[in-house]
């Protein structure tokens with residue numbers, strides 16, 4: 238398959254989980270009616286991005302209400318669905334920021350627990366400490382689709398080039414990043430990060446953010462974005478609720494990797510990037 242139409246749902250997240258699920262359902266259907274075959278939701282799409290909400294909104298896998306909804310939505314709409322992220326609770330009550338990916342039959346084909354927690358304190362800007370509540374994920378996530386391998390990470394994970402490169406070494410041709418940058422780091426870093434990660438790794442990068450909600454404690458930057466393997470911004474939203482629909486030319490990945498063989502030119506005789514603890 239050389240073409241893939243994707244739909245990035247930049248939805249407004251509220252304090253009501255049911256309202257959020259309903260909104261996600263409507264936006265997925267709209268993306269599908271525009272021809273999207275892979276649909277992406279934003280980080281923490283069922284819950285305000287705020288530590289105080291995570292325990293209350295957290296769900297166990299696979300029985301959680303949001304997880305069941307996502308599986309149904311993927312199957313009913315015959316799409317690959319990357320379910321942004323939600324607070325996920327394990328059997329020991331540890332809470333993770335987790336992204337679930339579903340195939341067209343509603344099966345979970347990927348599950349990424351945010352690996353790098355967002356603990357920052359910028360003078361005159363934002364302070365956020367995910368690790369006060371959340372636990373770290375341990376696994377790199379790459380899964381197969383009929384369009385090729387897809388890598389999945391969440392928000393702050395994009396700042397770690399080693400993780401992005403490891404996904405590419407595992408075969409990722411598209412990297413999906415459900416995210417929620419803010420009004421300090423968004424204007425400064427969002428677009429540059431998507432451009433440089435696409436350029437370095439010669440992949441499509443897809444970033445889906447929540448729409449900006451001025452009433453929430455954490456203000457999302459929005460600006461959902463797609464960058465291509467040449468490092469260009471292909472398409473981008475502003476801060477408002479909307480769906481970004483875009484065709485990806487998957488042949489471009491091979492063309493650029495052939496013409497400018499960065500991945501082959503790595504000096505692996507001099508340096509390596511090792512994945513520790515691989516199963």
Ligand SMILES: NC(=O)CC(=O)C(=O)O
Pocket residue numbers: 355391392393394396417418419422423
């Ligand atoms: N919210 C995040 O995880 C990351 C973020 O906003 C940033 O890296 O900036």
